[in-house]
Amino acid sequence: MCTTCGCGTTKQLLLRKPGGKPRQITGMELALDHSHHSGDKSNKIIQLEKDILQANTSLAEENEIFFQENNIIALNLVSSPGSGKTSLLERTLTDLSVGVNFSVIEGDQQTMQDANRIDATNTPVIQINTGQACHLDGEMIKKAVQELKPKKKSILFIENVGNLVCPALFKLGEKDRIVILSVTEGDDKPLKYPDMFSTSDICIINKIDLLPYVNFDVKSFKDNALLINHHLVFYEVSATTGEGMEQWYAYLKDQLN
Ligand SMILES: Nc1nc2c(ncn2[C@@H]2O[C@H](COP(=O)(O)OP(=O)(O)O)[C@@H](O)[C@H]2O)c(=O)[nH]1
Numbered sequence: 203m204c205t206t207c208g209c210g211t212t213k214q215l216l217l218r219k220p221g222g223k224p225r226q227i228t229g230m231e232l233a234l235d236h237s238h239h240s241g242d243k244s245n246k247i248i249q250l251e252k253d254i255l256q257a258n259t260s261l262a263e264e265n266e267i268f269f270q271e272n273n274i275i276a277l278n279l280v281s282s283p284g285s286g287k288t289s290l291l292e293r294t295l296t297d298l299s300v301g302v303n304f305s306v307i308e309g310d311q312q313t314m315q316d317a318n319r320i321d322a323t324n325t326p327v328i329q330i331n332t333g334q335a336c337h338l339d340g341e342m343i344k345k346a347v348q349e350l351k352p353k354k355k356s357i358l359f360i361e362n363v364g365n366l367v368c369p370a371l372f373k374l375g376e377k378d379r380i381v382i383l384s385v386t387e388g389d390d391k392p393l394k395y396p397d398m399f400s401t402s403d404i405c406i407i408n409k410i411d412l413l414p415y416v417n418f419d420v421k422s423f424k425d426n427a428l429l430i431n432h433h434l435v436f437y438e439v440s441a442t443t444g445e446g447m448e449q450w451y452a453y454l455k456d457q458l459n
């Protein structure tokens with residue numbers, strides 16, 4: 203997990219609103235014992251991993267309570283880079299701009315690019331630049347929410363850092379976790395990245411407009427995903443053409459009823 207890839211050692215976090223000055227949040231360093239990098243202290247590493255995950259779980263629970271008390275539906279979008287998370291959000295926020303209050307937390311290691319794309323839809327957005335970290339965590343979300351101030355009775359999208367591994371381990375306080383898999387990635391991915399699929403509630407199959415051109419068997423993909431998690435609910439969409447988006451929109455509208 204992340205403690206062994208080093209991404210848990212992030213020392214600083216940048217919160218940035220489009221057009222605003224970046225705000226550096228310090229004190230994000232987790233209480234890491236760097237001796238684990240020596241590789242010969244496996245018990246210590248396991249304990250450290252447990253401590254980090256437990257600390258994150260408490261923060262995620264705090265977020266969850268805050269979201270519930272304020273009737274904010276937090277949805278955590280996870281996927282590999284390029285599967286279409288931001289494209290899906292752009293289309294969703296444009297199509298549902300009337301009648302639903304949305305806000306967005308964008309997570310990326312570097313750049314404001316995704317926040318700028320969301321800003322162009324006139325949706326309140328904040329960018330978290332995680333630096334070395336390859337996932338968002340509960341503390342980052344807590345701080346971003348304090349800045350973003352989502353409205354009561356609203357939907358808060360959290361676009362996680364593109365990565366099918368580490369984000370699976372870190373709860374953020376979300377109501378639902380939504381894994382997005384595009385048809386160019388292969389129908390075997392649930393078997394190769396089981397943690398991501400076992401911890402998700404919804405699975406969006408994106409880029410279905412490309413199905414005629416790629417070797418992706420939708421039935422095999424779903425069978426593989428259901429082997430890992432038989433509760434998964436699927437939506438098949440194209441964020442580019444808009445095909446299949448109505449079912450996804452119905453799910454979103456249901457959240458606020
Ligand atoms: N053909 C096709 N391309 C898409 C679709 N959704 C996203 N893309 C393209 O995939 C690339 C990555 O999309 P992006 O939204 O940035 O992915 P993210 O990294 O998951 O946020 C971009 O070039 C998009 O235009 C889709 O439904 N169909």
Ligand SMILES: [Mg+2]
Nearest residue numbers: 287288316361
């Ligand atoms: Mg993106």
